[in-house]
Amino acid sequence: MPRIQSFQGLVSFLTILFGSLIAVLVGCSPGEDVTTGSSVATAESADAKRFIILTNVADPFWDSCEVGAREAAKELNLDAQGYRVQFEQNSEGTITSQIRKLQQWAGASDVAGVALSVLEPQNPALLDAIQLLRDNDIPVVTIDSDIDRENPAFRKARYGYIGTDNVEAGKELGKALAAIDPDGGKYAVFVGSTVQANAVQRHDGVAMGLGDGYEEADFLSDDTDKSKARQNVRDALDRTADIDVLVGLWAYNMPAIADVVTEQGIREQVTIGGFDASPLALEEMKNGNIDVLVVQNPYRMGYLATKALYALTEDEPELLAEIFPNHDEPDGDIVGSGLKLVVPSKESPVTADILKDSTEFLTYDEFRAWLDKYGLTSS
The missing domain is CATH 3.40.50.2300 (Response regulator)
Known part of the structure; x- marks a missing residue:
């Protein structure tokens, strides 16, 4: 009977294996x-x-x-x-x-x-x-x-x-940008969606914070496509050669702006600021390619x-x-949920007294220390 015993053993093994696979699949959750x-x-x-x-x-x-x-x-x-x-x-x-x-x-x-x-x-x-x-x-x-x-x-x-509060956050960013470039001029705004609530509110707040001395040249959506995000910056600069300020409203917009500005060698001509401290945005600020970040608390x-x-x-x-x-x-x-405004260093023209008391004002090094305290790489 050795052949039958071997077959039964194989069946038993396959049954256990199949049952184990089912258990794994049922236990998994997306x-x-x-x-x-x-x-x-x-x-x-x-x-x-x-x-x-x-x-x-x-x-x-x-x-x-x-x-x-x-x-x-x-x-x-x-x-x-x-x-x-x-x-x-x-x-x-x-x-x-x-x-x-x-x-x-x-x-x-x-x-x-x-x-x-x-x-x-x-x-x-x-x-x-x-x-x-x-x-x-x-x-x-x-x-x-x-x-x-x-x-x-x-x-x-x-x-x-x-x-x-995205309107107030936009205002804080606008005030900071105006402090860096007080002569006024033209600005362009970049975001994933121009109809999403936080995008609309931030956009409106930035305009309020910048004040009457600034004129909006573009408000462009990239549908969260990072290649399109960079191309939007190129297109805006091509259309309006004398843009003074570039604003990113979503996290990935900031490194996209910095990337294109570096690519075109026009860093000295533009002020760059926007929302969120992604790892790439922080690296760009460290390298001198971003002037101000408004940081939320996700x-x-x-x-x-x-x-x-x-x-x-x-x-x-x-x-x-x-x-x-x-x-x-x-x-x-x-x-x-709280708001921080981060500048590269104490040499920045932005000062805490132009911001709301509830907005925490930090230099890049101070913000890095806060991230390290909580084991975070971005915010």
């Missing part, structure tokens, strides 16, 4: 599980309910947001309570992708809450997708970029917004969003009140 710090959920956490953070586009800007979410998950001891946080970057960078994900999660029994950075604030299909989540008792907060607050239906669909966005979703799901009014202390008052559904 996205980054920031509770465990792994891209694959542990067997213990596979049955846990998810708090999902969905970005507008994929970018290193979100790395520190993920760190903040992980810290909040640790403080709340989510693992022990049957929850985990999943960080989901919208790698396609489209509103269709965002909406599709939200619709899928509305029908998922293991989704407990969603934090969303909105790509198109006035998109009616997005409103329907958010409302579908709410209809399934899944709370929603927005971070970094909000819905259309002027539309009551949009505003009511999410519980609140955690992030930068770490705090992830941290507060995780706590807010937990408080809403577990009906923890005291914790929720710590995050949204004035929620029932006008604009109480908006919570600031």
Whole structure:
């Protein structure tokens, strides 16, 4: 009977192997599980309910947001309570992708809450997708970029917004740029989407901060295509040879601007400033190619969003009140996450006294020290 025993042994081995493969596949989860710090959920956490953070586009800007979410998950001891946080970057960078994900999660029994950075604030299909989540008792907060607050239906669909006051941030940047180049002139603005809420608000704020002495030459969208981002800078410089100031509103726009200015050898002719401290932007500032950066705090966005979703799901009014202390008052559904303005050195013409008291003024070295303190490479 040795041949039969061998066959039975083979069947047994294949059965075990197949069962193991199925277990691995079932245990895997897309996205980054920031509770465990792994891209694959542990067997213990596979049955846990998810708090999902969905970005507008994929970018290193979100790395520190993920760190903040992980810290909040640790403080709340989510693992022990049957929850985990999943960080989901919208790698396609489209509103269709965002909406599709939200619709899928509305029908998922293991989704407990969603934090969303909105790509198109006035998109009616997005409103329907958010409302579908709410209809399934899944709370929603927005971070970094909000819905259309002027539309009551949009505003009511999410519980609140955690992030930068983008108009005020734009003003701070505009004031700093005007301090560097006080003679006025022409400026061009570059961003991924000219219709996204944070882009519109930053754009308007920059114009206010620069003042009447400046005239806008271009406001160009690149649809998050980094090659197009660089080409937009070239096109703007070709169209308007006497541009004085170049402004980037999204994280990758700053290194794109610096790259083209270096390529064309016109650094002495232009002032360069914009949003977010990506690793590349920081390197460009270190090398003397960026004059000012307005830096948000995505770490705090992830941290507060995780706590807010937990408080809403577990009906923890005291914790929720710590995050949204004035929620029932006008604009109480908006919570600031903090703002920093970074210049290369103390020799910069920008000084703290021209900024709001709430804006933290730092040199490049001081900001680097802050990043190192929290183990971050960008913000």
